[in-house]
Amino acid sequence: MTTSPPSEHDIHAYVDGHLDEPRRSHVERYLARDAERAEEVQAWRQGAQQLRALLAGDLASTAAPAMDPAVIRGRLRERRVRRVAIAAGFVLCLSLGAMGGWMARGMGKGAMEPMADAMQAYRLLAVDHGLGLDISTPNENDLRAWLSGRVGADVRLPDLADAGFRPMGGRLFATDQGPAAMVLYDDGNGHTVSFYVRPPGAARHLLPRGEREDGGLLANYWSSGDHNFAVVALADAAGRAAAQKIISKAI
Amino acid sequence: MSDPHIDDALRTMLPRLRRFALWLARDAHAADDLVQSTMERALAKWNSRRDDESLRAWLFAILYRLFLDGKRRASRYALLLGALGREEEPTWPSAERVAEAHSTLAAFAALPDEQRSLLLWVTVEGLSYQEVAGILGVPIGTVMSRLSRARRALRALGDGTTETPALRLLK
Numbered sequence: 109m110t111t112s113p114p115s116e117h118d119i120h121a122y123v124d125g126h127l128d129e130p131r132r133s134h135v136e137r138y139l140a141r142d143a144e145r146a147e148e149v150q151a152w153r154q155g156a157q158q159l160r161a162l163l164a165g166d167l168a169s170t171a172a173p174a175m176d177p178a179v180i181r182g183r184l185r186e187r188r189v190r191r192v193a194i195a196a197g198f199v200l201c202l203s204l205g206a207m208g209g210w211m212a213r214g215m216g217k218g219a220m221e222p223m224a225d226a227m228q229a230y231r232l233l234a235v236d237h238g239l240g241l242d243i244s245t246p247n248e249n250d251l252r253a254w255l256s257g258r259v260g261a262d263v264r265l266p267d268l269a270d271a272g273f274r275p276m277g278g279r280l281f282a283t284d285q286g287p288a289a290m291v292l293y294d295d296g297n298g299h300t301v302s303f304y305v306r307p308p309g310a311a312r313h314l315l316p317r318g319e320r321e322d323g324g325l326l327a328n329y330w331s332s333g334d335h336n337f338a339v340v341a342l343a344d345a346a347g348r349a350a351a352q353k354i355i356s357k358a359i
Numbered sequence: 360m361s362d363p364h365i366d367d368a369l370r371t372m373l374p375r376l377r378r379f380a381l382w383l384a385r386d387a388h389a390a391d392d393l394v395q396s397t398m399e400r401a402l403a404k405w406n407s408r409r410d411d412e413s414l415r416a417w418l419f420a421i422l423y424r425l426f427l428d429g430k431r432r433a434s435r436y437a438l439l440l441g442a443l444g445r446e447e448e449p450t451w452p453s454a455e456r457v458a459e460a461h462s463t464l465a466a467f468a469a470l471p472d473e474q475r476s477l478l479l480w481v482t483v484e485g486l487s488y489q490e491v492a493g494i495l496g497v498p499i500g501t502v503m504s505r506l507s508r509a510r511r512a513l514r515a516l517g518d519g520t521t522e523t524p525a526l527r528l529l530k
Contacts, residue, residue: 120507158463
């Protein structure tokens with residue numbers, strides 16, 4: 109057998125009664141040789157036994173209901189539900205805000221669509237086939253004079269006689285961008301096309317050549333010189349053909 | 360393990376956790392708070408528990424860490440207030456009564472937190488040294504040397520100084 113002193117681990121294991129033979133005898137033999145160490149280890153053993161005996165009583169105390177796992181589990185669940193509710197509320201607020209934003213965007217867009225005013229003007233008058241015009245005349249010279257006096261001297265009224273359209277008359281509108289004029293043309297078969305002109309506005313919002321459809325109407329628009337132009341017709345085959353003819357003349 | 364089984368397993372540990380918390384915090388209210396927080400943490404982290412880990416050691420580790428965190432927070436707060444060096448005496452009526460009755464308990468109560476925990480885990484709860492090493496996050500050799508220090512301190516306080524610690528605790 110070895111005569112080296114046992115490890116710290118074995119000493120503690122001996123104190124705590126975890127040590128099996130033969131290491132237990134090894135520790136005992138070592139302690140038999142070292143009286144001072146033996147006294148210390150004996151005191152450690154006593155201390156441990158006393159602690160065990162004295163603290164055993166503390167186990168008797170009954171636990172408060174607030175500590176019961178089932179109670180705590182319920183409380184945690186409540187907290188989780190509350191958190192989910194708060195999160196859901198947050199998401200709801202976000203989506204309401206997003207929805208509102210989306211709708212506001214839609215609202216704003218109406219005004220932002222190019223030459224929406226031209227289409228509104230067409231809707232107002234062309235559908236009733238020219239009722240409510242400021243000036244009703246098929247005379248292009250009269251119309252030209254009327255137009256240059258109100259919207260601009262450089263505005264050229266297209267001659268659409270070749271395309272089979274004759275002017276019916278014109279009407280002025282006040283817009284945010286300035287005075288606008290619409291001249292209506294008619295081909296004698298119930299097809300009405302409008303020629304609409306107005307200043308680009310203070311922001312000089314000039315338009316690239318384009319076309320769009322909205323609510324059964326077709327608008328072709330462009331900018332030329334100091335004015336924005338639009339030709340509006342019904343978005344059917346005849347309207348398209350007519351608009352095409354007019355644009356080729358007007359631009 | 361279903362919820363009622365988990366609850367049962369935890370419930371059987373409550374008295375031991377309370378005893379440990381009481382001797383650690385040396386204040387009945389603080390001990391109850393500690394046990395409650397430990398239960399909450401245990402339920403929340405149940406799924407992250409390793410299966411081979413003993414439930415007892417796992418719970419002791421949670422409680423001990425919660426206690427240390429709380430103490431750190433309190434000392435930071437004290438630092439903030441400039442009240443350093445004026446450590447509060449524990450309000451600990453029941454333990455003082457027992458401490459009065461026995462010099463070993465008086466000595467035990469006067470030990471530092473870690474030594475109290477060590478002795479409680481090893482001698483009273485019977486945790487293995489390996490489990491204690493896991494709780495403290497130190498190698499097993501370190502546990503051994505700290506345990507030696509704790510046992511020497513307990514003996515030194517218990518011997519000869521039988522009256523003074525009890526009187527000091529009683530104030």
